[in-house]
Amino acid sequence: MKSKKVSTTFTVLSMAAGMFLTPASAYAEPLASGQETVVDSSDVSTDDSVSEKTDSDSGASETPEKPEDSSSDTSKEPEEKDDSEDPAPTEPDVTPSVTPSVTPAPEPSKAPTPDASTSETKPKADSESTKKDANSSSTSTKDADPSSDNAAEAAAVEDWSQTINYENYIGKKDLRAGFARVDKVYAYAKVNTRLNVRESASTKSRIVGTLSPKALCYVISDSDQKWVYIESGDVRGFVKSNYLQQGKTALTYVSRTGEDNMELAEQVIDPEENEAFSYKKETVYDVTNSSGEGIITFAKQFVGNSYVWGGNSLTNGIDCSHFVWQILTRCGAYDDEYTTSYGWRSLGEEVKSLADAKAGDVVCYDGHVALYDGNGKIVEALNEDQGIVDTRKVDSDTILTIRRFTSNDEIGDTNAEKIWNYLRMHGFSKEGTAGIMGNIANEASTDLDPTLLEIGSVKKSGLTGTQYTALVDAGSISREEVIHSSSLGIYSGGRYGYGLCGFTDPEIKSYLCKYTIDKGKSLGSISGQLDSLIAYLEKHNPSLLERLKTSDSVEDAATAFLREYEKCKDLDREEIERVSAAKQIYEVFQEYQSPVE
Incomplete structure (x- = not known):
């Protein structure tokens, strides 16, 4: 909500869930002495380049590491065969270039922290100045054509919208969503060359990854079978038990070496294309699956x-x-x-x-x-x-x-995903959801930052939105101050905007406090802020709420939210910008596989 409101971007950096490795509480049984013996060498690669041909067709000689003596002291590190004893690698008939198709995680756009010299502008300041220049030029001409003004303004909006990468609104898909966390059962590759990880329990199946000598992996299932199902980084698949060191020997070696000092599998096939990835819905890595x-x-x-x-x-x-x-x-x-x-x-x-x-x-x-x-x-x-x-x-x-018992409040890797999933869970159509988000992208910057504080108030107080939020959460800034803005406000009535919708009006801010502070949530909580928005609309504009939930037009939804809730100045210009943003957000989320839909 803003009255000729201006804002700036404070980037919220989302940290990926860390894969913190913890000591195992359950381990595989030691291998029987017979299992230590390598029977054949049909699934060990001697060449670092991975051929898509099956091992039996490649012609490459494959030699396992010399079997360890199971009768020896298991507290000792397993012997590693001298490199001079390794067979000379032979070139396969065809060595295709295998480049895993990995989609890099999107990086949020960055914006400088404002200081006292920062002009009071929205993130799209350049385009606004362009539009102002166009308007001043046209008004100086006595017989200016109004249609040319509209065209210039639309062109400026288009130029601005092209600078925003809405693709960053969707994070990398979590393929382990729905998996259960299990105890670590250590193993490592018992080879001198490379050990192939297969898509199924057969040498005729695709190679999805490879393990270098003594590379670390975790046994997920089938530890006593000919083919063991393992996990190592983003590689999940089957390896022959002959070439896998399990049991106490593996535990001792990993404990002494340290997990962080051991190599993980090298990916060959993108995890999304690997049919073995979900063979068992269990993982040793941290996952968010309590939805x-x-x-x-x-x-x-x-x-x-x-x-x-x-x-x-x-x-x-x-x-x-x-x-x-x-x-x-x-x-x-x-x-x-x-x-x-x-x-x-x-x-x-x-x-x-x-x-x-x-x-x-x-x-x-x-x-x-x-x-x-x-x-x-x-x-x-x-x-x-x-x-x-x-x-x-x-x-x-x-x-x-x-x-x-579920944690359904905020589901998603990015702010955009969390907002989209929240609104969809609460009955809003895709078009209505995009319409609201197009407005949020203009109110809380294109980062959809729920802690965004009015730039004028940032300059006046010296506090960033993040700092302001932390002080409110700690009780250092009172609930009354949040609602009435007596100290930090710079506009008429002392009001200033904050959060996803630029919450400004004291009545709206009282709803904000009721669904965040009063419920033990952070003032910057996405779910708390959206809870307050829905509650306010239920009371003060139920017609708008119903139309947003049932809308089949992105443009209509974005316009209705702007004119009936945000009520900004210069509505015509704001409408062009917000409808443009909403349409692009809608297109991006057409490709999104929401866990709540």
Whole structure:
């Protein structure tokens, strides 16, 4: 909301989720002495360049590392064969250039921090000056053609819009979304050349990555099989157990060497193209999967497994309450002790009705408990006859209560994704969502910064938006000051804009405080600010809220939000800019695979 409001960009740098490696609490059993013996060399590459041909056709000689003596002291580091003993690599018949197709993570645009000399302008200052020059030139001509003014203004908006890369609004897809975090089981490549990681358990399948000698990997499953399923960085696939050091020897070596000092697999196939990536929905890396959709995705992989009363194994037998506990715990949505179906009735946050239920919610019945899939059915450990199923309707039995444990407030890697997913979860059409976001891109800068403070107030107070937000959250700036802006305001009535929608009016700011500070959230919370927006519209303009939720026109939605909520000065110019931004945002998100849709 602004009255000839100006702003500047403060970039919010999003840190990728760190892959912090922790000591293992469970490890693979030591290999039997027979497994230490290398039987053949059909899946070890002797050339650093990876051929797409199968090993049997490549003609390359492949030699495993000399087997370690299983009777030796396992506390010693495994011997590494002298390089002079390695066979001379032979060139394959065809050595195609393999370049993994990796899409770099988008970098947010950067803008300088304003100082006292900074002119009070929006991020699109250059285009505004262009438009002002065009307007002043046209008004000096007595018989100026109004249509030429409109054309010049539209051209200036187009020039400005072309400088914004809305592609950065979508982050790199998290292929591990819905995976469960599991304990680390260490292993490393027991070869002198390179060990191929395959897309399936066959030498005829594609090579998705390679492991250099003694490169680190983690055993995810099939540790006792001929082909072991492993994970190493973004490479997930199958390797022959003959060439993989597991057990205590691997644990000792990794502990002494240090995980951070060991190489990981080299990627050959983009993870999105690797069919083996989701063979097992488990990972040793940090994942954000406590969203409802992540919980259900993880739970459904156990459909068909056995029911055992009192059981606690997702694969070998489990009952209904243990099933819910295991799923929520392994997905990070619940971190307390096991409880019975009766106990679940008083935990978590109560959901008012079935109409308000979302994926991942816990549905409690008399003597039974299950997980709601978000589409009218439940995933449950039902009984001994049927086991774990996902086919029954949620209202098949009388529902006693529905409980929520999921962190559904802000889903996404970027501010844009979080806003898009939030509005879509709350019933806004894609067109309505884009219309609102086109306005936010003009109010909170194209970074969609929820902590953005009016540039004039930044200069007056010496505080950045981030600093102001931190002081409010700490209680150093009062709730009253946030609402009435008596100290920092520079406009009539002392008001200043803040946040996604440039919240300015005291009534609107009282809603902002109610849904952020009063609920224990940061003033800069995206979900809190959008909660306050919806609550305000429900009370003061329910017609606009309904039209935004059902709109099938990006232009109509952007215009309605501008004229009925933002109510800026120079509405005609603002409309051109905001509609242009909304349309581009809409096009970008056509390619986005939202986890909530």
